[in-house]
Amino acid sequence: MTEPFGYLDEHAKKEIRRACLKAVAIPGYQVPYASREMPMGRGFGTGGLQLTLSLIGAGDTLKVIDQGADDSVNAVSLRNFIELTCPGISTTTRTTDADIIQSRHRIPELALREDQYLILQVPYPDPLVIVEPSEEKRRISHGEGDYSRLLVKLYEDIVQFKEITISHRYPTRINNHYVIDPSPIPRWDLPKMHHSKALILLGAGREKKIYAVPPYTSAEPLAFSDVPFRIENFCDALGKRQACENCGSTQSFLDEYFDTHSGRKIYRCSDADWCLEQLQRRDALRHG
Amino acid sequence: MHSLPEIWNAQTQQKNYRSLLNAMSRPGTCFPVWGCNSQSSVIAVLAALLDNAVTLADPDYLISDENIKLLQVRTALLHEADFVVALGETSPATHITPKLGTLTSPQDSATVILTVQNLSAGECELIVNGPGVNGEKKAMISGLDALWLQLRQEWNRDFPLGCDFILVSQQQVLALPRTSMAEFA
Numbered sequence: 001m002t003e004p005f006g007y008l009d010e011h012a013k014k015e016i017r018r019a020c021l022k023a024v025a026i027p028g029y030q031v032p033y034a035s036r037e038m039p040m041g042r043g044f045g046t047g048g049l050q051l052t053l054s055l056i057g058a059g060d061t062l063k064v065i066d067q068g069a070d071d072s073v074n075a076v077s078l079r080n081f082i083e084l085t086c087p088g089i090s091t092t093t094r095t096t097d098a099d100i101i102q103s104r105h106r107i108p109e110l111a112l113r114e115d116q117y118l119i120l121q122v123p124y125p126d127p128l129v130i131v132e133p134s135e136e137k138r139r140i141s142h143g144e145g146d147y148s149r150l151l152v153k154l155y156e157d158i159v160q161f162k163e164i165t166i167s168h169r170y171p172t173r174i175n176n177h178y179v180i181d182p183s184p185i186p187r188w189d190l191p192k193m194h195h196s197k198a199l200i201l202l203g204a205g206r207e208k209k210i211y212a213v214p215p216y217t218s219a220e221p222l223a224f225s226d227v228p229f230r231i232e233n234f235c236d237a238l239g240k241r242q243a244c245e246n247c248g249s250t251q252s253f254l255d256e257y258f259d260t261h262s263g264r265k266i267y268r269c270s271d272a273d274w275c276l277e278q279l280q281r282r283d284a285l286r287h288g
Numbered sequence: 289m290h291s292l293p294e295i296w297n298a299q300t301q302q303k304n305y306r307s308l309l310n311a312m313s314r315p316g317t318c319f320p321v322w323g324c325n326s327q328s329s330v331i332a333v334l335a336a337l338l339d340n341a342v343t344l345a346d347p348d349y350l351i352s353d354e355n356i357k358l359l360q361v362r363t364a365l366l367h368e369a370d371f372v373v374a375l376g377e378t379s380p381a382t383h384i385t386p387k388l389g390t391l392t393s394p395q396d397s398a399t400v401i402l403t404v405q406n407l408s409a410g411e412c413e414l415i416v417n418g419p420g421v422n423g424e425k426k427a428m429i430s431g432l433d434a435l436w437l438q439l440r441q442e443w444n445r446d447f448p449l450g451c452d453f454i455l456v457s458q459q460q461v462l463a464l465p466r467t468s469m470a471e472f473a
Binding site for chain 1: 298299301302303305306308309310312313314336337338339341342390391392393394395397399419420421422447448452465466467
Protein backbone atom coordinates (compact mmCIF):
# COMPACT_ATOMS: atom_id res chain seq x y z
CA MET A 1 0.00 0.00 0.00
CA THR A 2 1.33 3.45 -0.89
CA GLU A 3 1.45 6.33 1.59
CA PRO A 4 -1.08 9.13 0.98
CA PHE A 5 0.23 12.43 -0.41
CA GLY A 6 1.62 14.36 2.52
CA TYR A 7 1.90 11.30 4.81
CA LEU A 8 -1.18 12.26 6.87
CA ASP A 9 -4.53 10.64 6.05
CA GLU A 10 -7.29 12.90 4.74
CA HIS A 11 -9.20 12.91 8.06
CA ALA A 12 -6.12 14.15 9.90
CA LYS A 13 -5.55 16.83 7.26
CA LYS A 14 -9.16 17.99 7.46
CA GLU A 15 -9.00 18.31 11.22
CA ILE A 16 -5.82 20.40 10.97
CA ARG A 17 -7.37 22.47 8.17
CA ARG A 18 -10.48 23.22 10.26
CA ALA A 19 -8.26 24.20 13.21
CA CYS A 20 -6.21 26.49 10.93
CA LEU A 21 -9.30 28.30 9.67
CA LYS A 22 -10.45 28.91 13.27
CA ALA A 23 -6.92 30.03 14.20
CA VAL A 24 -6.97 32.62 11.42
CA ALA A 25 -10.51 33.72 12.34
CA ILE A 26 -9.50 34.24 16.00
CA PRO A 27 -6.03 35.82 15.65
CA GLY A 28 -3.58 34.65 18.30
CA TYR A 29 -5.94 32.12 19.90
CA GLN A 30 -4.41 28.67 20.48
CA VAL A 31 -6.76 26.20 18.80
CA PRO A 32 -6.43 22.68 20.23
CA TYR A 33 -6.07 19.84 17.76
CA ALA A 34 -5.26 16.13 17.77
CA SER A 35 -1.57 16.31 16.94
CA ARG A 36 -0.65 13.10 15.11
CA GLU A 37 2.27 10.81 15.75
CA MET A 38 4.92 11.58 13.14
CA PRO A 39 7.96 9.49 12.27
CA MET A 40 10.16 11.78 14.36
CA GLY A 41 10.22 12.82 17.98
CA ARG A 42 7.89 15.50 19.27
CA GLY A 43 9.92 18.65 19.72
CA PHE A 44 11.63 18.23 16.36
CA GLY A 45 9.10 20.39 14.55
CA THR A 46 6.15 18.01 14.25
CA GLY A 47 3.66 20.87 14.75
CA GLY A 48 5.09 22.89 11.88
CA LEU A 49 5.41 19.74 9.81
CA GLN A 50 1.74 18.83 10.20
CA LEU A 51 0.74 22.37 9.17
CA THR A 52 2.95 22.16 6.10
CA LEU A 53 1.67 18.71 5.10
CA SER A 54 -1.96 19.79 5.35
CA LEU A 55 -1.26 22.95 3.32
CA ILE A 56 1.15 21.89 0.59
CA GLY A 57 0.10 20.64 -2.85
CA ALA A 58 1.74 19.49 -6.06
CA GLY A 59 3.46 22.40 -7.78
CA ASP A 60 4.34 24.24 -4.56
CA THR A 61 7.89 25.28 -3.73
CA LEU A 62 9.01 24.76 -0.15
CA LYS A 63 11.86 26.21 1.90
CA VAL A 64 12.75 24.78 5.31
CA ILE A 65 15.09 26.64 7.65
CA ASP A 66 16.44 26.08 11.12
CA GLN A 67 17.85 29.16 12.88
CA GLY A 68 18.20 30.79 9.46
CA ALA A 69 20.14 27.90 7.90
CA ASP A 70 18.87 25.58 5.18
CA ASP A 71 21.56 22.99 5.82
CA SER A 72 21.18 22.17 9.51
CA VAL A 73 20.20 18.63 10.55
CA ASN A 74 16.65 19.60 11.54
CA ALA A 75 15.97 21.54 8.33
CA VAL A 76 17.47 18.87 6.08
CA SER A 77 15.55 16.05 7.80
CA LEU A 78 12.23 17.85 7.56
CA ARG A 79 12.83 18.89 3.95
CA ASN A 80 13.78 15.35 2.95
CA PHE A 81 10.71 13.91 4.65
CA ILE A 82 8.37 16.39 2.93
CA GLU A 83 10.02 15.76 -0.46
CA LEU A 84 9.64 12.02 0.07
CA THR A 85 5.96 12.16 1.01
CA CYS A 86 4.80 14.96 -1.31
CA PRO A 87 5.61 14.01 -4.93
CA GLY A 88 5.37 16.94 -7.33
CA ILE A 89 6.62 19.65 -4.99
CA SER A 90 9.91 21.50 -5.36
CA THR A 91 12.26 22.69 -2.67
CA THR A 92 14.47 25.75 -2.60
CA THR A 93 16.86 27.61 -0.35
CA ARG A 94 15.88 30.97 -1.84
CA THR A 95 13.33 32.88 0.22
CA THR A 96 12.07 34.69 -2.84
CA ASP A 97 11.32 31.44 -4.73
CA ALA A 98 9.35 29.75 -1.93
CA ASP A 99 5.57 29.48 -1.69
CA ILE A 100 5.72 27.94 1.79
CA ILE A 101 8.50 28.59 4.30
CA GLN A 102 8.71 26.33 7.34
CA SER A 103 11.03 27.75 9.93
CA ARG A 104 12.48 27.14 13.34
CA HIS A 105 13.69 30.13 15.38
CA ARG A 106 13.84 32.74 12.60
CA ILE A 107 11.74 34.80 10.21
CA PRO A 108 13.65 35.41 6.95
CA GLU A 109 15.30 38.83 6.62
CA LEU A 110 13.79 39.38 3.19
CA ALA A 111 10.26 40.79 3.55
CA LEU A 112 7.68 38.14 2.71
CA ARG A 113 5.04 38.62 0.01
CA GLU A 114 1.25 38.23 0.11
CA ASP A 115 1.42 34.95 -1.83
CA GLN A 116 3.76 33.29 0.67
CA TYR A 117 3.00 31.36 3.86
CA LEU A 118 5.28 31.27 6.88
CA ILE A 119 4.96 28.26 9.18
CA LEU A 120 6.76 28.46 12.51
CA GLN A 121 7.64 25.44 14.63
CA VAL A 122 6.67 26.12 18.24
CA PRO A 123 7.92 24.26 21.33
CA TYR A 124 5.86 26.13 23.97
CA PRO A 125 2.78 27.96 22.70
CA ASP A 126 1.44 29.58 25.87
CA PRO A 127 3.19 32.70 27.21
CA LEU A 128 1.16 32.49 30.43
CA VAL A 129 2.71 29.18 31.44
CA ILE A 130 5.49 30.99 33.32
CA VAL A 131 2.97 32.69 35.64
CA GLU A 132 0.05 30.22 35.76
CA PRO A 133 0.40 26.42 35.86
CA SER A 134 -3.30 25.64 35.38
CA GLU A 135 -4.31 25.47 31.71
CA GLU A 136 -7.95 26.05 32.66
CA LYS A 137 -7.08 29.33 34.37
CA ARG A 138 -4.80 30.33 31.52
CA ARG A 139 -7.64 29.83 29.04
CA ILE A 140 -9.87 32.14 31.09
CA SER A 141 -7.14 34.80 31.20
CA HIS A 142 -6.64 34.51 27.45
CA GLY A 143 -10.38 34.79 26.83
CA GLU A 144 -10.64 37.90 28.97
CA GLY A 145 -7.47 39.36 27.48
CA ASP A 146 -6.12 39.59 31.03
CA TYR A 147 -2.33 39.57 30.98
CA SER A 148 -1.73 41.52 34.19
CA ARG A 149 0.36 38.72 35.75
CA LEU A 150 2.57 38.59 32.68
CA LEU A 151 3.06 42.34 32.84
CA VAL A 152 4.01 42.02 36.52
CA LYS A 153 6.65 39.45 35.48
CA LEU A 154 8.06 41.91 32.95
CA TYR A 155 7.98 44.68 35.57
CA GLU A 156 9.91 42.46 38.01
CA ASP A 157 12.57 42.08 35.34
CA ILE A 158 12.88 45.83 35.04
CA VAL A 159 13.15 46.24 38.82
CA GLN A 160 15.82 43.56 39.05
CA PHE A 161 17.82 44.07 35.85
CA LYS A 162 16.73 47.55 34.68
CA GLU A 163 15.41 46.02 31.45
CA ILE A 164 13.16 43.21 30.18
CA THR A 165 15.48 40.24 29.89
CA ILE A 166 13.44 38.03 27.54
CA SER A 167 15.67 37.46 24.53
CA HIS A 168 13.37 35.19 22.52
CA ARG A 169 9.76 33.94 22.81
CA TYR A 170 8.88 37.55 23.64
CA PRO A 171 5.13 37.79 24.50
CA THR A 172 3.32 39.57 21.70
CA ARG A 173 -0.27 40.82 21.60
CA ILE A 174 -2.14 40.02 18.41
CA ASN A 175 -4.97 42.24 17.18
CA ASN A 176 -5.18 43.91 20.61
CA HIS A 177 -6.44 40.78 22.37
CA TYR A 178 -4.60 37.46 22.60
CA VAL A 179 -0.97 37.39 23.67
CA ILE A 180 1.08 34.69 21.93
CA ASP A 181 4.43 33.07 22.38
CA PRO A 182 5.81 33.84 18.93
CA SER A 183 8.07 30.73 19.06
CA PRO A 184 11.79 31.13 19.89
CA ILE A 185 12.43 33.86 17.34
CA PRO A 186 14.71 36.69 18.49
CA ARG A 187 13.28 40.10 19.29
CA TRP A 188 14.78 41.22 15.98
CA ASP A 189 12.10 39.26 14.09
CA LEU A 190 9.04 40.51 15.98
CA PRO A 191 8.53 43.73 13.97
CA LYS A 192 8.29 41.49 10.86
CA MET A 193 5.14 39.92 12.32
CA HIS A 194 3.42 43.29 12.67
CA HIS A 195 1.18 43.83 9.63
CA SER A 196 3.04 41.07 7.77
CA LYS A 197 1.96 40.67 4.14
CA ALA A 198 2.19 36.89 4.47
CA LEU A 199 -0.03 34.67 6.61
CA ILE A 200 1.89 33.30 9.61
CA LEU A 201 0.82 29.92 11.03
CA LEU A 202 2.33 28.54 14.23
CA GLY A 203 2.16 24.86 15.17
CA ALA A 204 3.07 23.20 18.48
CA GLY A 205 2.96 19.42 17.92
CA ARG A 206 3.83 18.31 21.44
CA GLU A 207 1.41 20.79 23.03
CA LYS A 208 -1.26 20.13 20.36
CA LYS A 209 -1.97 23.78 19.53
CA ILE A 210 -2.26 25.79 16.33
CA TYR A 211 -2.44 29.58 16.19
CA ALA A 212 -2.05 32.26 13.57
CA VAL A 213 -1.18 35.84 12.81
CA PRO A 214 -3.25 36.84 9.78
CA PRO A 215 -1.80 39.29 7.25
CA TYR A 216 -2.12 43.01 7.99
CA THR A 217 -2.79 42.35 11.67
CA SER A 218 -1.20 44.13 14.59
CA ALA A 219 1.46 42.18 16.50
CA GLU A 220 2.72 44.29 19.39
CA PRO A 221 5.33 43.08 21.89
CA LEU A 222 4.23 43.68 25.50
CA ALA A 223 6.03 46.72 26.88
CA PHE A 224 5.59 49.75 29.10
CA SER A 225 5.25 53.33 27.93
CA ASP A 226 8.43 54.34 29.81
CA VAL A 227 10.35 51.13 28.96
CA PRO A 228 9.60 50.54 25.29
CA PHE A 229 10.31 47.29 23.46
CA ARG A 230 13.66 47.24 21.73
CA ILE A 231 15.36 44.82 19.39
CA GLU A 232 18.90 43.47 19.74
CA ASN A 233 21.54 45.98 18.83
CA PHE A 234 24.79 44.78 17.35
CA CYS A 235 26.86 47.85 18.13
CA ASP A 236 30.34 47.76 19.59
CA ALA A 237 31.53 49.84 22.56
CA LEU A 238 31.93 52.85 20.26
CA GLY A 239 28.39 52.51 18.95
CA LYS A 240 29.43 51.18 15.54
CA ARG A 241 27.14 48.55 14.07
CA GLN A 242 28.86 45.19 13.64
CA ALA A 243 28.90 43.82 10.09
CA CYS A 244 28.69 40.25 8.82
CA GLU A 245 32.17 38.77 8.36
CA ASN A 246 31.09 37.12 5.09
CA CYS A 247 28.94 39.63 3.25
CA GLY A 248 29.44 42.85 5.18
CA SER A 249 25.72 43.34 5.81
CA THR A 250 24.77 45.67 8.63
CA GLN A 251 21.05 45.10 8.11
CA SER A 252 20.65 41.54 9.39
CA PHE A 253 20.46 39.54 12.62
CA LEU A 254 23.97 38.32 13.43
CA ASP A 255 25.30 35.17 15.04
CA GLU A 256 28.35 35.55 17.24
CA TYR A 257 31.43 33.31 16.79
CA PHE A 258 34.96 33.18 18.12
CA ASP A 259 37.76 32.89 15.62
CA THR A 260 39.77 29.94 16.92
CA HIS A 261 43.02 31.30 15.46
CA SER A 262 42.87 34.90 16.57
CA GLY A 263 40.46 34.53 19.50
CA ARG A 264 38.61 37.50 18.01
CA LYS A 265 34.83 37.77 18.24
CA ILE A 266 33.28 37.75 14.76
CA TYR A 267 29.74 38.04 13.45
CA ARG A 268 27.92 36.36 10.58
CA CYS A 269 24.40 36.67 9.18
CA SER A 270 22.03 34.17 10.78
CA ASP A 271 19.92 34.01 7.59
CA ALA A 272 22.05 32.00 5.13
CA ASP A 273 20.03 32.95 2.05
CA TRP A 274 20.21 36.65 2.91
CA CYS A 275 23.98 36.39 3.35
CA LEU A 276 24.41 34.62 0.01
CA GLU A 277 22.27 37.20 -1.74
CA GLN A 278 24.33 40.07 -0.27
CA LEU A 279 27.53 38.33 -1.42
CA GLN A 280 26.18 37.86 -4.94
CA ARG A 281 25.05 41.47 -5.06
CA ARG A 282 28.48 42.64 -3.90
CA ASP A 283 30.20 40.44 -6.51
CA ALA A 284 27.89 41.70 -9.24
CA LEU A 285 28.73 45.30 -8.35
CA ARG A 286 32.44 44.48 -8.28
CA HIS A 287 32.42 42.81 -11.67
CA GLY A 288 30.19 44.90 -13.56
CA MET B 289 -16.66 1.58 -12.66
CA HIS B 290 -18.53 4.68 -11.49
CA SER B 291 -16.06 7.47 -10.72
CA LEU B 292 -16.77 10.33 -8.35
CA PRO B 293 -16.62 13.98 -9.47
CA GLU B 294 -13.36 15.86 -9.09
CA ILE B 295 -14.34 17.62 -5.83
CA TRP B 296 -14.02 14.32 -3.93
CA ASN B 297 -10.41 14.03 -5.05
CA ALA B 298 -7.86 14.77 -2.27
CA GLN B 299 -5.82 17.01 -4.58
CA THR B 300 -8.85 19.18 -5.43
CA GLN B 301 -9.78 19.34 -1.75
CA GLN B 302 -6.28 20.58 -0.93
CA LYS B 303 -6.64 23.34 -3.56
CA ASN B 304 -10.03 24.31 -2.22
CA TYR B 305 -8.67 24.38 1.32
CA ARG B 306 -5.96 26.79 0.11
CA SER B 307 -8.66 29.02 -1.35
CA LEU B 308 -10.58 28.88 1.95
CA LEU B 309 -7.45 29.65 3.98
CA ASN B 310 -6.63 32.56 1.67
CA ALA B 311 -10.21 33.79 1.91
CA MET B 312 -10.24 33.59 5.72
CA SER B 313 -6.83 35.35 5.87
CA ARG B 314 -7.88 38.10 3.47
CA PRO B 315 -11.52 38.92 4.22
CA GLY B 316 -13.46 40.54 1.39
CA THR B 317 -11.24 39.06 -1.34
CA CYS B 318 -12.61 36.38 -3.70
CA PHE B 319 -10.75 33.14 -4.35
CA PRO B 320 -11.58 30.37 -6.84
CA VAL B 321 -13.43 27.16 -6.01
CA TRP B 322 -11.84 24.30 -7.95
CA GLY B 323 -13.39 21.25 -9.57
CA CYS B 324 -17.00 22.40 -9.41
CA ASN B 325 -17.93 21.85 -13.07
CA SER B 326 -20.48 19.13 -12.47
CA GLN B 327 -21.17 19.82 -8.79
CA SER B 328 -22.21 22.96 -7.00
CA SER B 329 -19.38 24.97 -5.48
CA VAL B 330 -20.89 24.74 -2.00
CA ILE B 331 -20.45 20.95 -2.08
CA ALA B 332 -16.82 21.49 -3.10
CA VAL B 333 -16.31 23.78 -0.09
CA LEU B 334 -17.97 21.29 2.26
CA ALA B 335 -15.97 18.39 0.79
CA ALA B 336 -12.73 20.23 1.60
CA LEU B 337 -13.60 20.62 5.29
CA LEU B 338 -16.19 18.13 6.51
CA ASP B 339 -16.01 14.54 7.71
CA ASN B 340 -17.58 12.41 10.40
CA ALA B 341 -15.96 14.42 13.22
CA VAL B 342 -18.20 17.46 12.68
CA THR B 343 -21.90 18.23 12.31
CA LEU B 344 -23.84 20.10 9.64
CA ALA B 345 -27.18 21.94 9.70
CA ASP B 346 -28.92 22.43 6.37
CA PRO B 347 -32.16 24.33 7.07
CA ASP B 348 -32.76 25.14 3.37
CA TYR B 349 -32.19 21.55 2.17
CA LEU B 350 -29.34 22.51 -0.17
CA ILE B 351 -27.43 19.25 0.21
CA SER B 352 -28.81 16.01 -1.20
CA ASP B 353 -28.90 12.82 0.88
CA GLU B 354 -26.35 11.28 -1.47
CA ASN B 355 -23.91 14.14 -0.84
CA ILE B 356 -24.52 13.99 2.92
CA LYS B 357 -23.43 10.33 2.73
CA LEU B 358 -20.37 11.18 0.66
CA LEU B 359 -19.42 13.93 3.10
CA GLN B 360 -19.78 11.38 5.92
CA VAL B 361 -21.04 14.26 8.03
CA ARG B 362 -23.58 13.99 10.84
CA THR B 363 -26.55 16.34 10.64
CA ALA B 364 -27.58 18.51 13.59
CA LEU B 365 -29.96 21.28 14.56
CA LEU B 366 -28.94 24.79 13.57
CA HIS B 367 -28.04 25.95 17.07
CA GLU B 368 -25.85 22.87 17.68
CA ALA B 369 -24.07 22.41 14.35
CA ASP B 370 -20.38 23.03 13.65
CA PHE B 371 -21.23 24.06 10.09
CA VAL B 372 -24.42 25.70 8.84
CA VAL B 373 -25.17 25.89 5.14
CA ALA B 374 -27.98 28.20 3.99
CA LEU B 375 -29.28 30.34 1.14
CA GLY B 376 -27.86 33.84 1.36
CA GLU B 377 -30.72 35.44 -0.56
CA THR B 378 -33.43 34.42 1.91
CA SER B 379 -33.85 36.09 5.28
CA PRO B 380 -32.48 34.04 8.16
CA ALA B 381 -34.63 32.99 11.09
CA THR B 382 -33.94 35.62 13.72
CA HIS B 383 -34.88 33.48 16.71
CA ILE B 384 -32.14 30.86 16.24
CA THR B 385 -28.50 31.60 17.00
CA PRO B 386 -25.74 29.34 15.72
CA LYS B 387 -23.04 28.13 18.11
CA LEU B 388 -20.92 31.09 19.20
CA GLY B 389 -18.35 29.22 21.29
CA THR B 390 -17.39 30.03 24.85
CA LEU B 391 -14.86 32.37 26.43
CA THR B 392 -12.40 29.51 26.95
CA SER B 393 -13.23 27.65 23.71
CA PRO B 394 -14.17 30.22 21.08
CA GLN B 395 -13.27 27.72 18.35
CA ASP B 396 -16.29 25.66 19.37
CA SER B 397 -18.44 27.91 17.20
CA ALA B 398 -20.29 27.54 13.92
CA THR B 399 -18.97 28.32 10.47
CA VAL B 400 -21.89 29.68 8.45
CA ILE B 401 -21.65 28.93 4.74
CA LEU B 402 -24.00 30.99 2.58
CA THR B 403 -24.69 30.48 -1.10
CA VAL B 404 -24.90 33.77 -3.02
CA GLN B 405 -25.40 34.56 -6.72
CA ASN B 406 -22.28 36.59 -7.39
CA LEU B 407 -19.23 37.69 -5.43
CA SER B 408 -17.36 39.84 -7.91
CA ALA B 409 -19.89 41.51 -10.20
CA GLY B 410 -23.01 41.89 -8.08
CA GLU B 411 -25.05 45.03 -7.54
CA CYS B 412 -24.39 45.58 -3.80
CA GLU B 413 -21.09 46.91 -2.53
CA LEU B 414 -19.81 45.19 0.59
CA ILE B 415 -17.16 47.11 2.51
CA VAL B 416 -14.87 45.04 4.70
CA ASN B 417 -12.13 45.98 7.13
CA GLY B 418 -10.30 44.43 10.06
CA PRO B 419 -7.46 41.90 10.43
CA GLY B 420 -6.30 40.56 7.06
CA VAL B 421 -7.38 43.69 5.20
CA ASN B 422 -4.90 46.34 4.20
CA GLY B 423 -7.08 49.37 4.86
CA GLU B 424 -10.43 48.61 3.31
CA LYS B 425 -11.69 45.98 0.86
CA LYS B 426 -14.74 46.26 -1.39
CA ALA B 427 -16.65 43.37 -2.95
CA MET B 428 -19.59 43.57 -5.36
CA ILE B 429 -22.11 40.99 -4.19
CA SER B 430 -25.57 39.89 -5.25
CA GLY B 431 -27.85 37.41 -3.56
CA LEU B 432 -27.10 38.21 0.09
CA ASP B 433 -29.95 39.37 2.32
CA ALA B 434 -28.85 42.34 4.44
CA LEU B 435 -30.36 40.71 7.53
CA TRP B 436 -27.50 38.17 7.53
CA LEU B 437 -25.01 41.01 8.04
CA GLN B 438 -27.12 42.53 10.82
CA LEU B 439 -27.38 39.21 12.64
CA ARG B 440 -23.69 38.54 12.07
CA GLN B 441 -22.87 41.84 13.74
CA GLU B 442 -25.04 40.88 16.72
CA TRP B 443 -23.55 37.38 17.00
CA ASN B 444 -20.00 38.73 16.85
CA ARG B 445 -20.54 41.48 19.39
CA ASP B 446 -18.65 39.80 22.24
CA PHE B 447 -15.24 38.81 20.85
CA PRO B 448 -13.80 36.15 21.08
CA LEU B 449 -17.29 34.64 20.88
CA GLY B 450 -18.85 34.65 17.43
CA CYS B 451 -19.18 32.76 14.18
CA ASP B 452 -17.33 32.93 10.90
CA PHE B 453 -18.99 33.35 7.51
CA ILE B 454 -18.02 31.87 4.17
CA LEU B 455 -19.88 33.16 1.12
CA VAL B 456 -19.91 30.88 -1.91
CA SER B 457 -20.96 31.83 -5.45
CA GLN B 458 -20.87 29.55 -8.49
CA GLN B 459 -17.09 29.53 -8.75
CA GLN B 460 -15.75 31.74 -6.00
CA VAL B 461 -15.49 31.99 -2.25
CA LEU B 462 -15.17 34.96 0.12
CA ALA B 463 -14.87 34.80 3.90
CA LEU B 464 -15.84 37.08 6.76
CA PRO B 465 -14.20 35.89 9.98
CA ARG B 466 -15.65 37.19 13.26
CA THR B 467 -13.01 39.94 13.47
CA SER B 468 -14.10 41.56 10.19
CA MET B 469 -16.33 44.60 10.07
CA ALA B 470 -18.59 44.19 7.03
CA GLU B 471 -21.47 46.34 5.82
CA PHE B 472 -23.25 47.26 2.62
CA ALA B 473 -22.37 50.71 1.26
